Amino acid sequence: MPTEAASVEARVRHYILENLLFSDDGSELPNDASLLDRGIIDSTGVLEVVMFLEEAFGIRVKASEMLPENFDSVNNIVRFVERQRSVA
């Protein structure tokens, strides 16, 4: 549902801005930008994102899902969360 997706996106963006970019300037975070390429997260930064997603959206991320393609941009994270929630 578009509304739900928008809500996931807003929460993910807010989390990344607040906790990884330490900023309130949304223009620093294009939804399709690579978080790794831009140095916004490193490999332990991904663990922080996963902790947030599990807490905020009640999903469980398996070790086999710890892949860059799931977490390397806001869009990828939103898609991953939606997939998880649709399976649940």
Next chain:
Amino acid sequence: MCGIAGFLGPPDAPAAAQATLQRMIRTLHHRGPDGYGFHVDGGAGLAHARLAVIDLATGAQPIANERRNVWTVFNGEIFNYRSLRAELQRRGHRFATASDTEVIVHLYEEHGDRFVEHLNGQFAIALWDAERQRLVLARDRCGVRPLYHVRAGGRHWFASEIKALLAVRPELARLDPQGLAQAFTFWGPIEPGSVFAGVECLPPGHLLAIERDGRETLSRYWDWSFPEQGAPQRRWQSVEQAAGELRELLADAVRLRLQADVPLGAYLSGGLDSSAVVALMREAGAASTRTFSIAFDEAEFDESAHQQAMVRHLGCEHTTLHCTRRAIGEAFPQLIRHAEAPVLRTAGVPLMLLAQQVRQAGYTVVLTGEGADEVFGGYDLFKEAKVRRFWARQPDSRFRPLLLGRLYGYLENSPVRHAALAQSFFGRGMEGIDRPVFAHVPRWTSSRHALRFLAPELRAGIDGWDPLAWYEQRLPPAIARWSPLARDQYVEAKTLLAAYLLPSQGDRPAMAHSIEGRFPFLDHRVVEFANALPAHWKIRGMTEKYLLRKALAGLLPADILARTKQPYRAPDQSSFFVDGEPLDYVADLLSAERIRAAGWFDAAAVGRLFEKCRHGRAIGFADNQAFVGILSTMLIDELFLRRAAA
């Protein structure tokens, strides 16, 4: 160990010159609590704060030659002074004392500025040649002892620590944004810089001659140097022969460092290097093997079990300092007052508290394993770079990057725990495989995260700054012809070792409590020996310090000998909070009001990081380093800049 200070410039009345020297040297009392000494000659002034270690009766400084026209003050030790003294006496020099200091003036008479090449030691020297009216400053090869200098108010000033310069030139208490950016990237300001605008450190292995008319000549007398890649190694017939030679060399390096007229102890981390030093001290017949170590509550940092195994093996009289996070947080301002630079880690604090224990136990000198990882290839960074290079030769290989999983096993939140993510992170920058800084790109990428918190105008000032390119321009051209490991070692020796470990985890925390550290692995003969070794004798496969382990076989218990390197670390940002509440000074210094008033950081961004840390959500290196870096910079502001302005 001691502190030195002084100047060269227009002549002043002797009483006024002496008063100036007194103001400087009093700030270095912690480096030399056993007495002060002064020499004033026209426009030159030398001051010395003494920590008596050798020749307690007649070793006071300044010391002069027979004709009293060459004078010196020096901080450190000349470990080969006995053989130098014997040689100088054969050449007709008469000695008035039994100190190591006196060889400096006689050697200068013999060799001029090349005197320094004859010294095996850790030193910062100031020498006044009254006849030629020139001041000579010299610093040891690896940068064990500090020496700062600056031109201000028509004079050239020097001192062991910056605080002695600020005592007479308070206008120097200005932070250099470029030095700050370096500290936040490379872990410390890069030679010859400091974080104080205009104040320079004399680079390791350099000598600076300042003539009476102000002319200066800076010359390098030593540097880390490696053979060309692919050049045939003819020095050793076999790895066994090299191991045997190394064992003898290390034994001699330790033996030389046992010379003292005060009791000697040692730090025992539980790792290979410090265990080897203690075992070699015992083998050399040290009167006692009094050892000291640090234990932590957190299993991730604690090495007590290994320390205790070594204590049992050698039967040492041992003291363990149990270091809590609270103790680290509370003592952190004291570390920064001594370090005079921002730091990204708290690891210097437990070492400072340990030095206090050593002092209380009645010891003045400790031997440690510092330098072995740089010299013999011990860090995971070297192995990480080896895997990345191996992988880059076959980028499509699924198996090569899996070797990354063998690194960083000691970390609770290991960056390689999830293979695909690790590959994505460490696979970045592979196109720069031939760059001399290739190995350091992942580390510096994490560190530079701290620059994100700079105030917008400071960020704008460094927007176009490319630290990798900037640093590469400072490297010797020959580095391109060295093996990849040699390149990595050189950069590590010049950044981590010289800019961070030796000052902020070595000299300063120890000298805070008048403790002298001695580092056998940084004996220049050991460094030169190791630099000549083929790379695969240092890291064989994924075994670090291969030749060193071979050299120490039979000396250490098998489990210590086989241990994988665990770098010494301490709890970082968590040390500054108790049950989610910041220590009082932390709350004050990181308040939006104080951050804005200081002007170095973006208050809103720091506020977000503060909240993240307070809630225990900062688990990675990048956030921890940024937090410690910001707090230490605010302490520099508080302890040095605001006080000077008041």
